[in-house]
Amino acid sequence: MKFVSPLIKGKLIKRYKRFFADVELAHGQLVTAHCPNTGSMTNCGEVGWTAYLSEHNNPKRKLAYTWELVKNQQQQIIGINTHNANKLVAEALHNQVIQELADYEHIASEVKYGSENSRIDFLLTQTDLPDCYVEVKSVTLLQEGWGYFPDAVTKRGQKHLRELVNMIEQGHRAVLLFAVQHSGIEKVRVAAHIDPDYAKELQLAVEAGVQILAYRSQLQQENYFLHQPVPFYLQ
Incomplete structure (x- = not known):
């Protein structure tokens, strides 16, 4: 499958309220992405890990970004979007x-x-x-x-x-x-x-x-x- 847009790489700052994740992009830009995962996400989202976001141009969306993947310290890729x-x-x-x-x-x-x-x-x-x-x-x-x-x-x-x-x-x-x-x-x-x-x-x-x-x-x-x-x- 192809993602809706080329993935944007950033650093995970935190996930909170289940559906939100703050990610620091290049040049220090901080964005809030939708986290499409209602589970516990145990061992799937530590602060500082590399997060990969898709960007959406739908004006009806509250958040322009979706958190799709993360790379842990072992360089393993984990799919966040269930x-x-x-x-x-x-x-x-x-x-x-x-x-x-x-x-x-x-x-x-x-x-x-x-x-x-x-x-x-x-x-x-x-x-x-x-x-x-x-x-x-x-x-x-x-x-x-x-x-x-x-x-x-x-x-x-x-x-x-x-x-x-x-x-x-x-x-x-x-x-x-x-x-x-x-x-x-x-x-x-x-x-x-x-x-x-x-x-x-x-x-x-x-x-x-x-x-x-x-x-x-x-x-x-x-x-x-x-x-x-x-x-x-x-x-």
Whole structure:
């Protein structure tokens, strides 16, 4: 995927009130950027790290900048914008990068489904194949060599797992796809130490037949894309 504008580099000053980040640009200019991430962002935004912003010319926006990426002290790239996870997956599906899902020709997004008033990120359909419901989650938490999800307690995530199990029970295919937006993550594990209830729900979902996939992202100049599967572990 391409960002809406060439990325602007600056130094992160602080993130506050969840949705705001102050960034110092070249020549000392201080700007406030929108932070499109409602999570805890643990280990994803330390003062002084290099922040990458996109600039928007929409006069209806309150803030002209969006915080997209950050580079930590290990020179690892972390995707801050959680909305980009679905964009990365959409492009990967259309380009048949995700081999496990490459047989599906028709791709629909944000389709209403389930019994708990949900929307599935992607519904894949193909003649002679079961409908495939794909729920996307962004992974950015790196601790002791492991990528973890979730990075905070997520009742919404538990609901999504129940919905996927319900699709399996109706004879469909269901996939939980982790889009790894951290260049330092090479393996992913459920964060039972953060949300034990989610870990239990995920174990039940896997036992019911929900398939788990994880693909990592890569940034090459201005091109940001999913490119490589990484292993996922329940334990």
